[in-house]
Amino acid sequence: MSINKHAYQAIEAVVGRNYITDDPADCEGYRSGPGGYESGTGYERVMTKIAGAVVMPRTTEDVQKIVKICGRFGVPFVPYSTGFYGPRSHPHMEHELIIDMKRMRDFEIDEKHFFITVQPGVIYSQIQQECFEKGAYVVIGGGGAQTSAVANLLNDGWSPLSFRVGLPQRRILGMEVVMPDGEIVKMGSLADGDDPFWGEGIGPDLRGIMRGYTGLLGCLGICTRMAIKTLPFQPEIPKPSGISPETALQLDPKRVRWINFTMPSLESIEQAHIMIGNAEIGGAVTKVPVFWRAIAKAECKEDFWDLWLKETEESVSNFFLVRVLLIGYTSEEQMDYDYHVLCDIIEELGGKERRTKPSDESWFKNADSAGMWLMTGSYVSVDYVMDTFTQAFKQGPNYRDLKAKYTPPLMPDCKDLGWFQSCEMGHLGYYEYLIYWDQREDTNGMDQFYVESAKMNIENGCYPALLGAHQPLYLTGPAYGPGYHEWILGLKEVFDPQWICHPPLPLAHDEFVERAEWMHEVKNWETPEEFPYPEKLKENMRLEK
Amino acid sequence: MSVIDKKHPERYDTPKEPFALDIENLSNFVYDMQHCIKCKGCYWVDHTYMPGMKHSVRCPSNLWKEFDSYGAFGKMRIGLKLEKNEIEWTDHLLELIYADPLCGACDVGCKRNLDLEVGLTLEALRVKAVQDGAGPLPVHKDITSDILETGNCYGAKKDRRAWMDASVKPAEKADIMYFVGCSSSYENTGIASAVTKVMQSAGIPYMLMEDETCCGNIIFSVGLVDEARKIAEKNVEKVRKSGAKVLMTGCAECYRMWKVDYPKLLNIRTEDLGFEVKHFIEVAEEALTEGKLKLVNPVNQRITYHDACNVSRNCDPWEPYEGERGWMGTVEPRLARRRGRHGLYEQARTLLRAIPGIDLAEMPRMKENSLCCAGGRGTKQAFPELAEFAARDRLEEARYVGAETVVSACPWCRSNFSETAEKDGEKTGVLDIAELLAMAAETGEK
Structure with missing residues (x-):
């Protein structure tokens, strides 16, 4: 297993030997499933692989260097925050690198302007308590208090507390993203300095590329920092009570x-x-x-x-x-x-x-x-x-x-x-x-x-959240576009021409339908004879078979 | 036929799988390992109690080294491979399995929402390591030899009762038998003296065990169940013969061994031991409530209480279980899961609050959310850097709430905190609750 030896050594030089591993037991510890969200499904059995290596960066610059090294050596990678989102947040290729973001847990709160700025290792319950203490609250997504706020807002973000500000994308005020080629892009109002009060920045709202209606599951770069809107609360801090499990x-x-x-x-x-x-x-x-x-x-x-x-x-x-x-x-x-x-x-x-x-x-x-x-x-x-x-x-x-x-x-x-x-x-x-x-x-x-x-x-004629990377793109794309799939694939082509960022997303579910025989009987939509992967990815997929 | 079977006899035909809560066969826990959902309830403080960005983790192992493989959720996945013999034992794999104080944080965290037996699975992984000839670690083998040879885990040759001075007056025969334990007999002798002083102050007669030897905590914890069972048989028999109604310990590790792991090893219920198992804080709290124990001497300190794992989340009574798992994972007969509800959370606090002058400050991680100091169950001996790391983190938390002294009900915690504090030049004091009670208790005997 492992990843390209030279890539491994180069990444080790970035983060230090304590924060990268290709030990089989460590990699096994990152296995998708067999339990968990969407686990035990055919998608998991067919599409997920054990990571070749795992690295834990600390800073955006670490992430940038790692991504550039991956690009140089053609190492596929997937960003991973808490790993709760089941098979779709785990490797889909052999020799893939998990970039585990849990050490990135910087947190800042601007109580006056009601926003926080967090890295991907920060989870909702931590944020909520910090907000409570400043007279604010945050919408904890249904995914749970244990999820990374960054990951959750990139892909989901709804819960009953969405009543007042329902669309999760509107709660993202700014993002700092390491793109698949290693360039750092700042989006939303983070594009204009470091004062993410507004959701919109200069030019088109690029948050849509990263998240859109729901996310692309890490196949267009890695969000390393996000500014999130909080809501005013009342001043009494709710008090915890009880002994587990009755808390x-x-x-x-x-x-x-x-x-x-x-x-x-x-x-x-x-x-x-x-x-x-x-x-x-x-x-x-x-x-x-x-x-x-x-x-x-x-x-x-x-x-x-x-x-x-x-x-x-x-x-x-x-x-x-x-x-x-x-x-x-x-x-x-x-x-x-x-x-x-x-x-x-x-x-x-x-x-x-x-x-x-x-x-x-x-x-x-x-x-x-x-x-x-x-x-x-x-x-x-x-x-x-x-x-x-x-x-x-x-x-x-x-x-x-x-x-x-x-x-x-x-x-x-x-x-x-x-x-x-x-x-x-x-x-x-x-x-x-x-x-x-x-x-x-x-x-x-x-x-x-x-x-x-x-x-x-x-x-x-219903408009579901699970478009794009969550369902076969060639099924949903033409229906919700028209040409939604072409737009998504076009973005992938522009920003990640090598498809090294969590391949084969955004076509992973399409790939699953092709690979899983029991899915053929429900497939009644058109797909191209060959998916538009770059040659190198096609070759790797052939080798894996 | 269960309600489920009656309602849906034709629709679901999940075969029933026999299983038992028997750590000597890892296969018993395949369902549990397969159904870990990676929510990391085992890692984080119960979210209801989440204190914010600081002090938010209750798993010392995964706080020490942050790869998922060090967390219970990672080990559940690795365990599945081990169960099928599809992964080789290596030094690193042994570190993953043994660099863990089995503190039970993962078990109660998981069982807040689910019914998975994480704690037992981790024990079963160690038994598997031993069965495969890979475990335990060399230092654990040395300790085991010491225990079997000298009757104590230090390999000390001196008299186990050397701590006793003239003021210690056990009865020849009493309802309560005080099991002193290795740490209080040899290393933390002040605790043994303090326990007896408080007992005498409250006028509660107690006897000591004749030829007391180690409870076998480390031997059991590292997976040497056959050796541990022999110790359990011998010790239980001694208490039964003595006629004692209560076996009292002043050590949290001994307490868990007697109350939970002896019954587990002997395949009996805790209540079938033939005597009650109590920690000193239970006896003292009862004495306080009954007015026998009078805490009259002021101790003017701001303290914080560290819930030792084995008098808190790890000490629900044991009940053997054999049954079948069927449709949707339901089991028959009904299984009363051990969720950590029966911890001695309030007893210690009641006692501490009753001491004049004490200002009790709670740390953010308290009760079942406590961060284990990683000093017990053979962890410190094999991974001193983990134990120091966890103790340091906890001492910092004590400082964070302004405590002058950390108080615990376990000599292993006391040693680990004291040694780490001393090494770091840390000014925070460390005491066992018995020592604090002895300071406050009315002097003289009843």
Whole structure:
């Protein structure tokens, strides 16, 4: 294994011998899966490889030098922050270098102008506490408190806290990126000095190239620094309490409260989202999958199934709950006013307030996405849809019906409609569909479902988040472009003509469909006879076969 | 037939796999290793308690060396290869497996959200190293020889009761048997004296074990389970014969051995030992609550309490388990996972707060989020630089909260902190909780 010997020595000279390894055991420790996000899938089995070496740079200049060395010796590399994003953030080629960013953990906060500047080794829960202490908060992505804020915002970034500033790309104020050729580019307002107050910089907004609607998973360079918008919070710092696993943040109910409401119908939930958004109150409005409630109540996996299997399709389809977060941003009086407005809305819609714990277990600081693996051992969010309210809302039944065809291997969920929430104060609907399975089963159906969901979105005219690198580019590109795939491939050609930055992305899912026989039966879209890889990459791929 | 089977008899046919919580067969933990999701709950402080940019990590090994392979999540992946014998043992691989104090931070971190047996897997990896003829490390073999030859882990030839002076007055027969342990018998003798002083001050009779020898903590921890089992059998038998109702330790490592690992080695439940296992802080706290122990002498210090792993997250009682894993990974019969809930978190704090003049400051990493000093379980002997690194990090944290003294309930922590502080010219004081209680306790005997 390892990487090119001369490249290794040159990189060792940059970071020192303690921060680079090609020891087989160390590289094994970086294996994608077999557990984790999207793990145990065909994509992982077919597409991921053990790293040839791992390096841990400390500075942007280290990264720049490493990338240039990789370019000189043709060593493919993938940036890696926390490694939580499953197979797509792990090597896809033999002899590939993992550039592990965890030592890059500089953090600065500008409390006056409400932004932070971080390196990729900084995770959300760290940021959240630092923000709390300065009267601010940050939107912790659903990916979890343990994720790198940089990586999460490059690829994802949604959560119930997105209610006020929903589009994650709008929270990126600036980026410093080492491009695949080793050049350092500053984007957003970081392009103009070091004062990233605004999201836009000089000229076109280059953040779109790195992230776009969702990310390119590190195939267009490495973000080494990001300025991120924070939001004003109230002054009381939530206090942690309890012994694990029963830990929670205690909230001051005069300033922060989660409140659950039982609603009479699905339509009333949709209306509640719209009306609360229109009233411009609150910090989050969400309808979560019913089985999440069972996860929250369960002591263990077996408990979950005991609870969940008491449910029926009828009981789940008749359970209507809206969860609202109120924040007294400016005062107790404002909180009181918002509460009364909220109660008026709920009353008008025939809803009823339920007793709700005065604490936060899941979103402010913990975002315990790890709990998603409790039920079955394997999980992926098959799609996120950001669209008009009506369009996003109708995706629930669509996914429910499609999923039924693939259950099993997917877990029986009593036809739950998934997760829905309001973003941008009700101007956008967010829909996320999560699937769960046991990776020890035959999971081919899961792989097919993933691609079938993209086809369903195209057919229904829904705008999903998982475009580009997450799905076959030749499937989604022509549908969402036109020519979206050509634009992406054009960018790749311009900025990474050697395709050394996380190859074969952005065509990795296309490649998977070609390589995995069980995917051929669902492939009904056009692809070129040969993917437009550079000759050297083609040769390496041939050698690997 | 389970509820699941009844509801979906035809749809899911996952074969049931037998497994046991038996660390002598790594295959028992394949499911756990396969289902690690790399969330790094094993590494970070519980996010609810995350203190910010500083003091945010609770895994000493992965803080010391930052490649993923040093974290539990990395070892889960390596473990799968070892289970299939698909990776060769090398010196470096042995370092990955042994440069780890088995402090349980990873286990409680994982079990906050999931049901995976990370702690047991790490123990099983060491047993596997021994089974394969690769482990333990040379220094561990030397210690084992010393224990088997001299009955103590230092290889000391002197009398184990040399610490006792005239003021120490154990009873011939008592409900409580005080197991002193190697460290307090030879190295931290002040702790043994302090424990007996407090017991006598509270008027609680105690006896000592006749011909006390090492509890076998290091032998067990490095994977030598056969040798450890023999020690367990012998020691348990001694207590049973003595008629003691409570086996009390003043050492966190001994406490975990007696309460958790002896039952594990003997394949019995903790409650079936035939006697209760208590740490001194439990006995002292009960005495305080009952009014027997009076803490009257002021100790005017700002202190902080370091939760030693083995009186906190590592000491839930043991229960043997054999069962089957089936659909969606569910197990039958029901398994009560050890999640670190039964740690002695409050006992020590209650005692410390009761001392007049004490100003107790909590460190950001406390209770189940505590950073292990890496001084125990054979870690310091094999990797002194890791133990120093972790102790240094913890001493810095104590300074960060303005503490003059770090207090713990484990002589191994005390030694590691003291030695590191001395080496660094560090001014922060180090005490065992027994020593502090002895200072504060009413003098004279009841």
